[in-house]
Amino acid sequence: LTSYHIPQGVGDIVMIQSDHxxxxxxxxxxxxxxxxxxxxxxxxxxxxxxxxxxxTEKMKEFKAKMGKEKNGRMVVKRGEVVTVxxxxxxxxxxxxWEFATDDYxxxxxxxxxxxxxxxTAITVQVSESSDEEDEExxxxxxxxxxxxxxxxxxxxxxxxxxxxxxxxxxRNSHREVQAGSHEYPGEGIYLLKFDNxxxxxxxxxxxxxxxxxx
Numbered sequence: 001l002t003s004y005h006i007p008q009g010v011g012d013i014v015m016i017q018s019d020h021x022x023x024x025x026x027x028x029x030x031x032x033x034x035x036x037x038x039x040x041x042x043x044x045x046x047x048x049x050x051x052x053x054x055x056t057e058k059m060k061e062f063k064a065k066m067g068k069e070k071n072g073r074m075v076v077k078r079g080e081v082v083t084v085x086x087x088x089x090x091x092x093x094x095x096x097w098e099f100a101t102d103d104y105x106x107x108x109x110x111x112x113x114x115x116x117x118x119x120t121a122i123t124v125q126v127s128e129s130s131d132e133e134d135e136e137x138x139x140x141x142x143x144x145x146x147x148x149x150x151x152x153x154x155x156x157x158x159x160x161x162x163x164x165x166x167x168x169x170x171r172n173s174h175r176e177v178q179a180g181s182h183e184y185p186g187e188g189i190y191l192l193k194f195d196n197x198x199x200x201x202x203x204x205x206x207x208x209x210x211x212x213x214x
Contacts, residue, residue: 045114048163048185055176062100062177066207074124076106076196076204083125084192084210087117088184092212095190096181099208101173106204107195108178109168114161114188122210128197168195173206181213 056062066072076082086095099108163185171178182190196204 044160045163046185048112048165049183051110051166051180051182053166053178053180055178057176059100059175059177062098062209063102063207066100066209069209072209073205073207076194076206078199078201078203079128079197081127081197082194082206083127084194084208085113085123085125086190086192086210086212087120087122088187088189089120089212092184092214094181094183094213095210096179096213097192097208097210098177098179099173099194099206100177101207102205104174104199104202104204105170105172106206107168107193107198108166108171108173109164109193109195110166110180110182111191111193112163112165112185112188113191114163114186117187117189162191165190168193170198 074082088095097110165182166180192210194204194206194208196202
């Protein structure tokens with residue numbers, strides 16, 4: 001086959017005619033780009049609404065109550081990030097959370113993973129830092145398909161599953177109980193991040209309660 005190189009500008013139309021059938025294919029670079037962008041926009045999840053946030057001063061009562069719960073208390077060690085993964089529940093419409101700490105503040109943020117829920121169990125993931133979580137996500141992406149697969153999913157397409165509801169920033173959870181809620185945007189998993197990666201010396205005792213309402 002003879003190779004033809006045709007200079008092509010924005011909006012140019014290339015006509016290719018078959019010597020055998022006489023059929024003509026019309027290719028428009030501009031239209032192809034528009035189609036690809038349209039597909040990419042369809043793949044993007046919808047924007048997430050902001051959560052409702054509030055605080056309460058009943059620290060002693062909350063800590064005493066959570067201290068008696070089986071999973072209501074944990075230690076977030078210095079330099080660690082604890083991620084509580086809370087799947088959406090078919091009987092619920094809204095997630096709610098409450099937390100407090102002893103003596104010192106802690107970073108907190110909420111994210112959403114647009115993925116199919118296969119279990120309603122709440123799980124806890126501990127990592128040395130947020131960078132380590134990114135590395136684990138990269139490994140997940142690397143394992144999607146064999147190396148060299150031309151149909152392999154892109155890194156950006158997988159990361160588009162994750163949406164930010166509340167960015168991580170430090171909260172005065174040692175002074176007031178931090179609470180909030182968020183209405184389900186759809187099926188998926190909430191990621192509640194408790195970030196102590198900025199602390200080089202202090203572990204943080206965390207009291208927390210996560211539940212859903214209908």
